[in-house]
Structures are given as structure tokens and as C-alpha cells.
Amino acid sequence: GFISLVGVAWTIKDGKRQEAESRRLEKIPYFQATFEDWIVKDKRESGLPEMWINITKSQDNREATFGKSLKIANIGLGMATDIKCIWKTAETNESKTLPISILKCEDVYSFNIIGTAMLPDENSYPSKGSLIFIYKDLLGNQYNQTLNISFEIHRNYVTVISYDMEAPTHIEKI
Numbered sequence: 001g002f003i004s005l006v007g008v009a010w011t012i013k014d015g016k017r018q019e020a021e022s023r024r025l026e027k028i029p030y031f032q033a034t035f036e037d038w039i040v041k042d043k044r045e046s047g048l049p050e051m052w053i054n055i056t057k058s059q060d061n062r063e064a065t066f067g068k069s070l071k072i073a074n075i076g077l078g079m080a081t082d083i084k085c086i087w088k089t090a091e092t093n094e095s096k097t098l099p100i101s102i103l104k105c106e107d108v109y110s111f112n113i114i115g116t117a118m119l120p121d122e123n124s125y126p127s128k129g130s131l132i133f134i135y136k137d138l139l140g141n142q143y144n145q146t147l148n149i150s151f152e153i154h155r156n157y158v159t160v161i162s163y164d165m166e167a168p169t170h171i172e173k174i
Contacts, residue, residue, distance in 0.1 A: 024170070027137045029103070030076030033147045033165045036069045039112055050099045053087045055117035055127050055151055055158065063116040066151075066158035071110040072133075074103040076168075080135040080143075089129040096131075103135075117153045124154045126161070143168040 049067065074080055080103045085096040100109050117127060131147040145168045150161040 024137070024139060024141050025077075027078030027139055027141075028076050028168060028170075029074050029078050029080035029105075029135060029137055029143065030168055031080070031103075031133055031145050031147075031165060032073045032075045033131075033163065034071045034073075035160050035163065036071055036110065038067045039069045039110060049114045050111040051085075051096055051113045053096070053113060053115045053129065053131075054092055054094075055089060055115050055129055056153065057091055058116070058118040062119045064119055064153055064156060064158050065117075066115045066160065068113055068115075068160065069110050070113050070131075071108060072103065073108040074105055076105065078137045079104045080137065083133060083135045086132040086134070087129060088132060089127070115151070115158055117151065117158050119155060120153055124152050127151045127153055142171040142173075144171060145169070 051070075081101065083098055083101050083103060085098050087094045087096050099111050103109060128151070129149050131149065133145045133147070134142065135145075136142050146166045147163060148166070149163045152159045152161050
């Protein structure tokens with residue numbers, strides 16, 4: 001009798017867990033990112049960039065730069081709220097303020113980024129960084145989604161060689 005009672009309780013608990021997981025998956029936001037040309041002042045409110053990032057740090061303030069627009073689209077099934085961001089390289093781990101805190105389904109937001117890197121001595125050199133988006137869905141579940149970016153640092157400029165957006169990772173509550 002006792003074993004049957006435990007089995008029934010286990011089945012009920014597992015059913016509730018599966019139901020909660022189904023609700024979570026029905027509301028999951030999913031970001032897609034693309035780099036585009038700089039958004040000129042005529043097409044936005046300010047002439048200043050919304051985000052500055054250091055790709056590699058320069059000791060003598062001699063730096064190569066790049067300026068791009070980053071377009072973030074929510075292609076998922078639910079709204080993303082409380083959006084935050086971390087810029088991470090081998091040298092740094094910095095919290096960044098994003099110009100948006102909510103991104104509805106099928107909404108797109110573009111903002112300008114300026115990046116700086118230490119000038120190469122002679123030849124260009126590669127570098128990598130990750131922009132980690134941290135957000136919640138409407139049910140309060142938290143996710144991390146990482147945009148990995150590869151750069152080539154030249155004497156006078158920086159180019160984005162490649163980038164890829166990983167799938168969202170659900171952060172379990174402890």
C-alpha cells in the first residue's frame with residue numbers, strides 16, 4: 001500500500017513538472033543577431049553609439065576601431081524581459097547597458113556599437129569576444145544566450161570576421 005501511494009505521488013509530481021516545462025517551452029524567447037552598417041543620425045535619436053566594447057586593451061591608447069550596428073530579433077515564441085548583457089573576452093568581463101529591456105515576439109531592435117583594440121605591431125591578429133544576453137520570459141524563467149564574435153585587428157581598423165548566436169540556455173532556479 002505504501003509503495004503504491006509513493007508511486008502515485010511521484011507520478012503526480014512528475015506530471016506537474018512536465019506541464020511546467022511545456023508552458024516554459026511555449027513562451028521561450030530566442031534571439032537572432034546580425035551585424036549591419038552603422039545607423040546614421042538621421043535614422044535614430046542620437047549620434048552616439050549605444051555600446052562601447054574593448055576587444056583587446058591597449059596600454060598606450062593606440063587603438064584600431066570599428067563601428068557597426070547590431071540588429072537583435074526575437075524569433076522565439078515569447079517576449080523577452082529584463083534584458084541585460086555582458087561583454088566577455090580573454091581580458092575582460094563587463095556588464096553592458098542595452099538600450100532596450102523588453103523585446104516582443106517578432107520585434108527587431110538595432111543599435112550602434114563601437115569597438116576598440118590594441119594596434120598590431122606589424123601584421124594583423126585575430127581576437128574573439130562574446131556578448132552574453134541575459135533575459136527572462138513572461139513566466140519569470142531566466143535564459144542566457146551567447147553571441148560569439150571573431151575579429152581581425154588591422155593597423156587602422158577592425159573587421160568582424162564571423163559571428164554565431166548560440167541557442168538559449170535555461171538557467172535553473174536553485
